[in-house]
Amino acid sequence: MNSMWQEKENRLNRSFQFTDFKEAFAFMTKVALVAEKLDHHPHWINEYNKVDIFLSTHSAGNVVTDKDRELARLIDTLYKP
Amino acid sequence: MNSMWQEKENRLNRSFQFTDFKEAFAFMTKVALVAEKLDHHPHWINEYNKVDIFLSTHSAGNVVTDKDRELARLIDTLYKP
Numbered sequence: 001m002n003s004m005w006q007e008k009e010n011r012l013n014r015s016f017q018f019t020d021f022k023e024a025f026a027f028m029t030k031v032a033l034v035a036e037k038l039d040h041h042p043h044w045i046n047e048y049n050k051v052d053i054f055l056s057t058h059s060a061g062n063v064v065t066d067k068d069r070e071l072a073r074l075i076d077t078l079y080k081p
Numbered sequence: 082m083n084s085m086w087q088e089k090e091n092r093l094n095r096s097f098q099f100t101d102f103k104e105a106f107a108f109m110t111k112v113a114l115v116a117e118k119l120d121h122h123p124h125w126i127n128e129y130n131k132v133d134i135f136l137s138t139h140s141a142g143n144v145v146t147d148k149d150r151e152l153a154r155l156i157d158t159l160y161k162p
Binding site: 021022025028029032035036041042043044045046047048 | 109110113
């Protein structure tokens, strides 16, 4: 598990930063495709060049599960700041 | 101005709902292209089929300006729930 993800309040959280909105949204598009494939979707916030991602598993009672760790790992592979 | 946008705490806010993540993210992609073209970007939150959008103008001191009203109007034209 990448140490840049922090587990707090039963969610994995990591913040990502980019040069501008275009780069941030390009990243979000890649994450969206991976999330859809896994059928496991993030709670995420975007403001200009920042993307803040929160992961937890609704079906498990909103706690962090291996599905979240797997999605976090895949998201990290997509991050090219 | 569409009355479904609410002005509170110096931001325009509207929540959008879709059948699933795929539809929600397709909408976000359309909004992203319009925002980039206007060079005016939303603060937004997505969780599965919901998109919550907040608009304010940073360069004007984080208040609602005509740029926000214009982006809100364009976003409404993209919403096909």
